[in-house]
Amino acid sequence: MSKPVVTIEYCPKCGWLLRAAYLAQELLTTFQEELGGVLIKPAEINGRFSITVDDQLVFDRKQQGRFPETKELKQLVRDVACPDKPLGHSDKPGA
Amino acid sequence: MSKPVVTIEYCPKCGWLLRAAYLAQELLTTFQEELGGVLIKPAEINGRFSITVDDQLVFDRKQQGRFPETKELKQLVRDVACPDKPLGHSDKPGA
Numbered sequence: 001m002s003k004p005v006v007t008i009e010y011c012p013k014c015g016w017l018l019r020a021a022y023l024a025q026e027l028l029t030t031f032q033e034e035l036g037g038v039l040i041k042p043a044e045i046n047g048r049f050s051i052t053v054d055d056q057l058v059f060d061r062k063q064q065g066r067f068p069e070t071k072e073l074k075q076l077v078r079d080v081a082c083p084d085k086p087l088g089h090s091d092k093p094g095a
Numbered sequence: 096m097s098k099p100v101v102t103i104e105y106c107p108k109c110g111w112l113l114r115a116a117y118l119a120q121e122l123l124t125t126f127q128e129e130l131g132g133v134l135i136k137p138a139e140i141n142g143r144f145s146i147t148v149d150d151q152l153v154f155d156r157k158q159q160g161r162f163p164e165t166k167e168l169k170q171l172v173r174d175v176a177c178p179d180k181p182l183g184h185s186d187k188p189g190a
Contacts, residue, residue, distance in 0.1 A: 005134070012127045017120060024135055025116050032107045032137055039100070040119055041132030 003036035004081040007052045012042045016049055019067065023051075026070050027077060030090075034082040053080040098131035099176040102147045104138045111144055112137075114162065118146075121165050122172060125185075129177040148175040 006027055010020040017040070024038040043049075049061035051073065058076040059068045068076070071090045078085050101122055105111040112135070119133040138144075144156035146168065153171040154163045163171070166185045173180050 007132070012123075017123055021116055021120050021123075024119075025112060028107075028112055028116075028135060028137065035137070037102070037134045037136035039132045039134040040123060042123065042127055042130070 003034060004054050005036045005039060006077060006081070007039040007041055009041045009043045009048055009050045009052075011046055011048050013046060014049075017042075019049070023068070023070065023073060027074065030074055030087070031077065031081065031085075034085065035077075051076070053077055056080055098129065099149050100131045100134060101172060101176070102134040102136055104136045104143055104145045104147075106141055106143050107137045108141060109144075114144070118163070118165065118168060122169065125169055125182070126172065126176065126180075129180065130172075146171070148172055151175055 006024075008020045008024055010016040020040050024040055027035065027038055047062065049067060050057060051059040051068065058080060059073060061067060071087075074087055074090050078087055101119075103115045103119055105115040115135050119135055122130065122133055142157065144162060145152060146154040146163065148171075153175060154168060156162060166182075169182055169185050173182055
């Protein structure tokens, strides 16, 4: 079975490439062994910033009304990609 | 027809994530309209740093004995993904 791929879709007109690339690096640092990769994808829909694990949507800016926090995103990705992996201090609510 | 996707495969043990992420951002800045995305992919082969456009290999560190220059990589990706696109000063040999 191939490893899950995270897709970060960002609105280039909004200037969100840097956020997308930063989060990609956070995910690849934490999930180096578990992920098949992170796809950084320019969106064709204005204002879009969404994150999927394979085909499963885990965060959508328009639904949430905000961007994901790094710790939150790692938990969301972990829950789908590798639910048994502990995230250390990123698992603690106040960390 | 879907837009071409660039894959940058890097050896995580060699610490090449930052190079891969930097080049991904360069490509997405230059080819915002032309690419379907850039996939940053941890390699399972030690020492690997390779770049493909869809399934076509355009650069391989082991074959070349070096990393790609940014300008060179943009030309290689352009030649496959959108051969008619001018790259401005990145097209001049000495630029």
